Amino acid sequence: MMDEFKAESTPRRGFLARLAAGSLAFVAGGQATTHANSSSHASVPVEKAEPWLLRIKGKHRQIFDAMEINSGFPLVMTHIWLMTNKSAYNLSPKELSAVLVLRHSAIAICMNDAVWAKYKLGEIFNVTDPVTNKPAERNIYATTKGFALPPMAEAAMDNLKSRGVILCGCNMALMHFSEVAAEKIGAAKDAALQEWMKGLLPGVTLVPSGVLAVGRAQENGCTYCNVT
Template sequence: MHRNHPLTPATLPRRGFLSNLGATMAGVLTIGVATRATTASAKSRPAQVSNALSQDTWLDGLDGQHGQIFEAPALHGGAALKQARNFLDVYRDVYDLESSEVDVAIAAHGSALSLFFQDRVWEKFGLGERFDVKDPRTGTAARRNVFASREEGGIVPADASVEALQERGVIFLLCNNSLNGLVGKLAHAGFGTPEAVRADILAALLPGAQVVPAAVVALSRAQEKGLSYVYSGG
C-alpha cells in the first residue's frame, strides 16, 4: 500500500540504525507477502450479506494506492453515492487507475442506513413516508429502495446506484448505534418487537453491506488505514 510514510535515517538514532533498518526491511517483506495473499483471497470471495456485527474485517481489503471514506449521515438524495461514483470516475479517467486500485467506503448512519436495505424493508416499514422519499416512477412515497438498482431517470444516475458501486468494489457500512435507534422507533410504531424488527432488517440487507459497531469508529479506523475523509451531508 502506497499510503504509508517510510522511515528515514533522520528519524532514528545513529547507533543501531543499520540493525533497525535490516529488521524493518525484513518486516516489510513479510508484511508485503501476507498482504498480497490476504488481498488475493478477499478479492476472490463473492460479496455476502453479513447478519452479524462486523468489526474490522472490512479493513482487510484496503490495499489501494488511494482511498476515501464518505460519511453519510442522511439520505440527502443519495449524495454519498454520487460522490463515491465521482471519486472513482476521476481516478479512472484522469489518473488511469481502475476501481480495484482505489479504496472507497461509505459509512452510513441516520436515514442513510436505508440506502442499503432491500425493497421489502422499504415496503414493510414505510420508509418512503418516514424519510420523505418519492418514487420517480409513481410520484408517491417510495415503497422500494430507489437507490439500489441501475435505473435511468432515477433519484441517482444509474452508475451511482448501490448496485453499480458494489460492482466497483465500494464498501457499504451501517452504524449499529443508528440501526438500534431505527429499530426502536419502528418497534414503538407497532411493527413488532425490537428483536423481530432487527431480524427483519438484517435479513434484508443488500449484498455486501456490513453492520459495524459505530460509524464514528469506522471513520477513525479507515483514516488510520490511510483513507481520507469526506462528509456527505448534502
C-alpha cells in the same frame, strides 16, 4: 437538515435518549467485533483488523461519510470519485479504495425493498419514489435499473458494490430506526430488528457504529470526505 429529514426530530431525540441510557449494543452475529488499534495515524494491525478493513489496499484511499440520505448524493459523490480518478488519471480499480459509511438516517439506503415496503421507510424518511410520486415503498437507491437519479444510475448500491466499494452500515442506527419503524406499524421491536438485519443489501457490512468505521478507515490511510 435536508427536506428528507424535516420529520425526524422525534426519532433523533429518541436515539440520543437510548444512547445516553447505554441500551445500544452491537448485534451482528450476536458478538462484538474486535477492537482495533486506535493510536493516532497508526495502521490497524492485520491480526486485529475487521475483515472490511483488510480490503483497503489501493494506493488512493478515501472514506465517504454519510449521515443523511441527501437524495442519494452520498452514492453519487462516491461514484464521481471513482469516475474522475479514471478519466483524469487513468487509474485502475486496484489503485483505488473507496469506503462508504452509511450512518444515522442514511442507514435506510442499506435496506432492501421488503424492509422499505413493510416498515414504510418512505414515510419515515420523507423519500418520494419518482415513479409513483408517493412515499417510496422500495429502495430507490439500491439498483441501477431503478435508481432515483437515472443520469447517475452507476451510483446505485449494486454498481458501487460491483466496483469494489466497501459499504458499511451503522449498527447503532439500524437498531434505533428499526425500533422507530416497528412502533410506527405496531410491530414487535425485536422481530423488526431481526428483519432489518436480514434485510441488509448484499455487500453491506454492519459495523458497530458509523463513527467508529470512519475513524478506522482513516487510521488505515483513507482521506475523509463528508457527503451529507
